[in-house]
Amino acid sequence: MAFLVAGTLQVASQMADARQSLERKGKYGLQGPRVALTLSSPGVLASTVAVLEGVFRTLGFESCQKREASVQGFLEELAGFREQLDALGGPVGCALVALVAPRGQLRQPQQLVWELSRCRALWGCPKVFLLLSTTPGAAPEPGAFLAGLSQLCGRFPHWSLLQLLTEPEPSPSAQYDLSGTRAALLLSVIHGRPGAQHDVEALGGLCQALNFKTTLRTDPTAQAFQEEMAQFREGLDAHRVPVSCALVALMAHGGPQGQLLGADGQEVQPEALVQELSRCRALWGCPKIFLLQACRGRQRDAGLGPTALPWFRRWLQASPTTPSHADVLQIYADAQGRSSGGPTPGSSDQADILMVYAAAEGCVAYRDDEKGSDFIQTLVEVLRADPGGELLELLTEVNRRVCELEVLGPDGQRRRKACLEIRSSLRRRLCLQAGLRPLPLRGF
Structure with missing residues (x-):
């Protein structure tokens, strides 16, 4: 099984246990509510949506909404979702949006990603997009990607999302x-x-x-x-x-x-x-x-976020703004098949x-x-x-x-x-270890 992960996350996205992630350096805090939205085009099988809801629940999402719309209507639905989050009056810990549509129709999701990135309640928080392609006449049951993700979420609830996506099993292989x-x-x-x-x-x-x-x-x-x-x-x-x-x-x-x-x-x-x-x-x-x-x-990019007085910024020793495109994770996969429908390397012959x-x-x-x-x-x-x-x-x-x-x-x-x-489109953990005798460089 191969799929594509693309994104600009600033720290590893720990989804399952907010308390544990708060105790670890380099993890998102997820201090606010976790909200999920499934947007599916007409004809998407109910079994696929049901598996998605199960994954969301296992990952600790308290609010799981689902709406059916044409692909052309996804942007309008997502704008309403953004306005709903901003109306909460407080920060949101994480947002996960699943977009399910026929193969080839989600090749340019940047406008959708940007719409959610404008959400004030999500500044500095992870925004995960799960882009699932469907194939007419495919098997009614969810394919390897969704089935595997659902199983791993249940077995290893404290893994980071990056681990869930790249480690099929905790083994040498x-x-x-x-x-x-x-x-x-x-x-x-x-x-x-x-x-x-x-x-x-x-x-x-x-x-x-x-x-x-x-x-x-x-x-x-x-x-x-x-x-x-x-x-x-x-x-x-x-x-x-x-x-x-x-x-x-x-x-x-x-x-x-x-x-x-x-x-x-x-x-x-x-x-x-x-x-x-x-x-x-x-x-x-x-x-x-x-x-x-x-x-x-x-x-x-001038960045997004609240402005701050110079003395306040010096006291924090950090910039108050966040790059507009930061904290986004996009996952391209096939809902029923075994290979990716992503627009860039991620298919089975480009893993x-x-x-x-x-x-x-x-x-x-x-x-x-x-x-x-x-x-x-x-x-x-x-x-x-x-x-x-x-x-x-x-x-x-x-x-x-x-x-x-x-x-x-x-x-x-x-x-x-x-x-x-x-x-x-890595399928395993990749660790580059030093300690061996360096080889000379050609061209210096």
Whole structure:
């Protein structure tokens, strides 16, 4: 079973036991009520909705609403749900929205996500979207994803949501075997990107510490991005010993639609590079990690949340605002089938992919001329501190730290916010452990 998890959570989302999560650093408090909403299009089987309600109850959601509407009417229904939450007059601990519709009709949920992100009662709280596709003529009973999630929620009620989504059982097989060769490819445009060299040096050193055999190429053209990726794949397929993991860092300017810009100013689609590596036979069943330090649009986020006086902010030692796109988790799956209906890597032939973007969709990714980018520098800092930790949990911590930063944008004196977006079709826990003899980097 493969499915896609995408999101911008700042800390690990502990759903089941609010008291336990409050006692643990790095967990959402969930101090307010937990509310769930199921929006299903006409024709969705009642058994699917019933299983969803059971999952919500097991996860501790006190309020579980369900409404039937056409896919075109989902936005209006969600707006009413948002207004209802804001009218409560107090904070909401967590919101979980299940959207169930025919396959292919939920490919662009950003407008729905943004509608709920506007909810004042949910500022700084997790907003989980479960996007389930249905297939006409499918079996009447819920498929592997819903059945498995329902079973795990009952058996392990204190697991975090990320654990429930990536660990089928607490056993050795639930973790990727990284005993084979690890390979990394760093492609970075340096020219015209002050501070980019600091990211290259920091990430290269991290790859050495994690025992990745690393290739570095600087200032690749758009065509060179594609050629280097193809050579990287061919080299892995020709490797005589097993390969267990690949890491690819793509660092460049970004286009208005999320394209990467080569040193020649020409565009390359990051999805094409992901697809190229997905064809690698040596990596079948192995984790493939992509780090993308590039703008994904031109939006500059001022953040959401209550304003505060300067002395109050200094006393808290934290920013009172939250990035507009933060604290969202999207889960794409098939309600009756065994593979994902998601719009990006997550289908059965594109499993085991982890993509980490330096910015949310449509937003600017920031980089400091003297220090490098917040994303890469924070990533290196967190992974060096705990190289044996579970990678999704560590990336969530990276995002928490990035979300707390305030960036002075080049468009004026107004402070800006940023957050990462993490997309995962991993099927097991992924732990990168250091301690082995570092291998030399080619290209430095």
